[in-house]
Amino acid sequence: MKPRLSNIAVLLFAFTIAQGRNLETLVPYALDFAKQQLKQSVGEIQDSTKYVRTTLPDGSWKTTRARDWTSGFFPGALWYMHEYTNDPFFKTAAERWTAGITGQQFNSGTHDVGFMVFNSFGNGYRPYPSETHKNVILQAAQTLATRYNPTIGCIKSWDNRKWDYPVIIDNMMNLELLFWAAENGGQKKLKEIVIRHAETTMKNHFRSDGSTYYVLGYDTTSGSVKARNTHQGYADESVWARGQAWAIYGYTMTYRFTKDERFLQTAQRAADYFISHLPPDNIPYWDFLAPGIPNEPRDVSAAAIASSALFELSKYAKEKSQQATYRDAATEILKSLCSAPYLAEGTNSHAILDHAVGNKPAKSEVDVSIIYADYYFTEALLRYQTLAEKK
Ligand code: GLY
Numbered sequence: 247m248k249p250r251l252s253n254i255a256v257l258l259f260a261f262t263i264a265q266g267r268n269l270e271t272l273v274p275y276a277l278d279f280a281k282q283q284l285k286q287s288v289g290e291i292q293d294s295t296k297y298v299r300t301t302l303p304d305g306s307w308k309t310t311r312a313r314d315w316t317s318g319f320f321p322g323a324l325w326y327m328h329e330y331t332n333d334p335f336f337k338t339a340a341e342r343w344t345a346g347i348t349g350q351q352f353n354s355g356t357h358d359v360g361f362m363v364f365n366s367f368g369n370g371y372r373p374y375p376s377e378t379h380k381n382v383i384l385q386a387a388q389t390l391a392t393r394y395n396p397t398i399g400c401i402k403s404w405d406n407r408k409w410d411y412p413v414i415i416d417n418m419m420n421l422e423l424l425f426w427a428a429e430n431g432g433q434k435k436l437k438e439i440v441i442r443h444a445e446t447t448m449k450n451h452f453r454s455d456g457s458t459y460y461v462l463g464y465d466t467t468s469g470s471v472k473a474r475n476t477h478q479g480y481a482d483e484s485v486w487a488r489g490q491a492w493a494i495y496g497y498t499m500t501y502r503f504t505k506d507e508r509f510l511q512t513a514q515r516a517a518d519y520f521i522s523h524l525p526p527d528n529i530p531y532w533d534f535l536a537p538g539i540p541n542e543p544r545d546v547s548a549a550a551i552a553s554s555a556l557f558e559l560s561k562y563a564k565e566k567s568q569q570a571t572y573r574d575a576a577t578e579i580l581k582s583l584c585s586a587p588y589l590a591e592g593t594n595s596h597a598i599l600d601h602a603v604g605n606k607p608a609k610s611e612v613d614v615s616i617i618y619a620d621y622y623f624t625e626a627l628l629r630y631q632t633l634a635e636k637k
Contacts, residue, residue: 269634272581272584273584276598281333284323286596290596294343295312297309298597299616299617300617301597305594317346318362321366323624325372326369326624327340330624347362350363351382353389359386360419363383365621367382383426384431387432391424391435395464395469398411398469400446400464409461409472409473411465412462413446413461415458418495418499421443421496425437452512456518457485457490458490459489477605480536485523487520487532488603491547491551493513497513498558501562513559517555517575521571528549528581529544530549531545544601545601546623547602549588550583550625553576554625557629557630590615600614
């Protein structure tokens, strides 16, 4: 396939413009746009048993149910917007879509109960602590812990797939629910489970260059690794961009709870790979080794997750030069996301960001808007603001 030169020219033009603007003006502008888009999405969907997930060709939202792994992101983004604006509209909406997830505290069929319950109830509990919300989070943590196998030292990610015991890099994200629960009235053994999961993943999911595998298939008798595969990436030995972003975020968060240097180093290895493989406008292609680069779709979700994680990582890195590297990378990624063609302003998309990829090998959600990109983008914008205020 020939490179689409016109698309590359537009990207380079937008990138050059973005370089000339700084985040002090871009961030409030993007937050204001996010506020409008989220408000419009609440009005569009109305029914709080429906959760926005991805955009259709006309730009409107395709919705899903509470048991989908992405359900927590819409209420989570609404909670963030309430935190930013203090507007009661967002509180009411966030409460409605959070309430719809209540039943997922008992969903033992997936590791994604962390994404569902912690991004919704967890983000609501922070500004408005309540026993009811806390109990939902604690129960969800107990439910997730039932998926742990001590022989393997990991929580099982998926059921009924081609692997007996699959563990995916994304699973690191769901550990936050367990860490929080262990520190807030849940069983102390939850912390042992998560630390063991993080250690096992650190040992088996990483290549020597800091890149990560997507799915590991474990042997339930010996606990050893039987297979290293991809699922949504280009190939078993390629580097799926969102998976690499989950690794940075997951290990940075694990360091936040443990202060264990091994996890900080792992987060940095994952970050160093991600940063050193970014294209000039700092938004990764959907897979770092996709064969058609530069004529491959970008993935703003990987960019947003990584930007948010790198802001946090910049606070923990020991050397001043490392702190600057991570803060600068987070800033440059965010700058691009705040600008055309990635900010969905002026497009038909009802979302905040455009140009995400869900699952390219399955030809599903390719080059569309996706709610988790919007969630982590909003989080990154707020993290930037918090860091800027502290300067
Ligand atoms: N956890 C699935 C994904 O990142 O697409």
